[in-house]
Amino acid sequence: MTGSSGTGAPDAGERAKSRATTKMPSESEIYAILSEVNDPEIPVLNIVEMGMVRAVSVSGVRVSIDITPTYSGCPIMNVIGRDIRDALKRHGVEVADLKTVYAPPWTTDWITDDARRKLKEYGIAPPPAVVEQPLFGPNRTLERVPCPFCESEETDLRSEFGSTACKSLHFCNSCTQPFEHFKCL
Amino acid sequence: MNLDDTTRGALFQYLLRLGDDKLVLGHRLSELCAHGPILEQDIALTNIALDSIGQAQALLKLAGDVEGEGRTADDLAYHRDEYDFRNALLVEQPNGDFATTLARQFLFDVFGYHLYGELSRSTHEPLAAIVAKALKEIRYHVRHSGDWMLRLGDGTEESHRRAQDALDQMWMYTDELFESDEHVRRLAGQGIVPDPEALRPAWLETVKGLLERATLEIPEPGYMATGGRTGRHTEHLGHMLAEMQILARSIPGAEW
Numbered sequence: 001m002t003g004s005s006g007t008g009a010p011d012a013g014e015r016a017k018s019r020a021t022t023k024m025p026s027e028s029e030i031y032a033i034l035s036e037v038n039d040p041e042i043p044v045l046n047i048v049e050m051g052m053v054r055a056v057s058v059s060g061v062r063v064s065i066d067i068t069p070t071y072s073g074c075p076i077m078n079v080i081g082r083d084i085r086d087a088l089k090r091h092g093v094e095v096a097d098l099k100t101v102y103a104p105p106w107t108t109d110w111i112t113d114d115a116r117r118k119l120k121e122y123g124i125a126p127p128p129a130v131v132e133q134p135l136f137g138p139n140r141t142l143e144r145v146p147c148p149f150c151e152s153e154e155t156d157l158r159s160e161f162g163s164t165a166c167k168s169l170h171f172c173n174s175c176t177q178p179f180e181h182f183k184c185l
Numbered sequence: 186m187n188l189d190d191t192t193r194g195a196l197f198q199y200l201l202r203l204g205d206d207k208l209v210l211g212h213r214l215s216e217l218c219a220h221g222p223i224l225e226q227d228i229a230l231t232n233i234a235l236d237s238i239g240q241a242q243a244l245l246k247l248a249g250d251v252e253g254e255g256r257t258a259d260d261l262a263y264h265r266d267e268y269d270f271r272n273a274l275l276v277e278q279p280n281g282d283f284a285t286t287l288a289r290q291f292l293f294d295v296f297g298y299h300l301y302g303e304l305s306r307s308t309h310e311p312l313a314a315i316v317a318k319a320l321k322e323i324r325y326h327v328r329h330s331g332d333w334m335l336r337l338g339d340g341t342e343e344s345h346r347r348a349q350d351a352l353d354q355m356w357m358y359t360d361e362l363f364e365s366d367e368h369v370r371r372l373a374g375q376g377i378v379p380d381p382e383a384l385r386p387a388w389l390e391t392v393k394g395l396l397e398r399a400t401l402e403i404p405e406p407g408y409m410a411t412g413g414r415t416g417r418h419t420e421h422l423g424h425m426l427a428e429m430q431i432l433a434r435s436i437p438g439a440e441w
Contacts, residue, residue, distance in 0.1 A: 071239060072319055135331070136335075160328065161225075163228070165236060169225065
């Protein structure tokens with residue numbers, strides 16, 4: 001609405017003031033802010049699309065957030081906690097309660113499709129859907145993992161453990177490149 | 186979950202056992218960081234160390250919460266002495282050669298796999314949650330150590346001999362895993378933990394099945410060591426703790 005300034009909507013300063021003093025962000029706005037927090041080990045992904053944010057609730061002026069680690073030994077939970085507080089602070093929100101939860105256990109099935117595409121572009125083969133494997137013997141979800149560089153399925157598993165807890169090591173026989181795969185959990 | 190004082194005390198003891206098993210084994214594996222026989226195994230063993238120490242952290246934090254005296258996971262890990270540790274003797278045994286590291290790991294991983302499967306149905310929800318998560322990681326650990334027992338046992342004459350020697354050495358520490366006492370019986374009676382003896386057949390079947398394929402023999406019944414759950418350890422734990430705890434003891438509260 002051009003040409004009618006000064007009569008209807010409050011000016012920007014007033015809007016900011018009212019936001020700071022009375023209006024708490026909605027839960028979906030908190031999720032949007034949390035999407036600015038990246039996984040320090042895979043910086044192309046944020047913690048929301050990784051499925052690490054399990055609950056957000058805004059009650060009065062209290063913001064509570066539940067996060068879950070990908071692996072029990074995830075060494076970056078402290079960093080993520082600090083990054084969450086910093087990100088919300090930039091938007092004028094203080095987190096009252098930031099809790100680590102273990103149930104239900106995190107699974108790679110919670111990684112969004114968009115995040116899987118970003119993983120592949122980053123050079124990490126994304127995980128397929130989790131299918132329970134026999135305890136011993138070949139793990140079908142780790143065989144013939146498509147190469148993130150050339151798409152070939154002529155690939156070999158080199159090790160079920162890689163540079164971080166969540167990855168396995170593979171080798172592509174078509175483009176002769178080693179690559180990493182975000183293994184199913 | 187409201188626990189009476191005796192049950193709370195029993196659960197604290199049990200959580201120390203679970204947490205100390207993981208902490209001690211995780212630290213043992215971490216000693217191999219940059220000393221693995223090949224790069225992939227260096228990475229694998231240290232990843233398993235990381236998972237184990239992460240699980241220990243969650244279990245010892247819960248132990249501190251259950252105890253209710255304000256002790257943190259770090260307090261329990263770094264500021265207890267040898268005779269206060271409640272880990273099984275198996276996990277404190279030195280790494281030895283690669284076969285020894287893997288035999289120790291295999292026997293314990295299979296135990297952990299069956300125990301955590303049962304514990305994930307514990308009536309104590311915080312414990313069930315930690316364990317259900319850990320179980321997914323343990324599946325990868327069992328696959329790893331099982332695969333190596335197979336390769337070493339059914340490999341060369343030398344690898345077979347070493348794998349069999351390692352199994353023979355570690356076997357006497359396996360009985361302790363299935364021990365019970367008044368704490369365990371109290372918790373089992375309330376559905377908080379399984380009866381350890383009931384886990385033995387499943388453990389033995391998994392171990393036997395793999396060792397047969399690996400052309401390795403189950404060791405003959407013989408002397409079985411015990412004492413870890415009551416703080417009577419082999420001479421190896423004290424040395425390990427001295428190294429593990431030195432920084433936290435010298436500079437309490439250090440952070441970086």
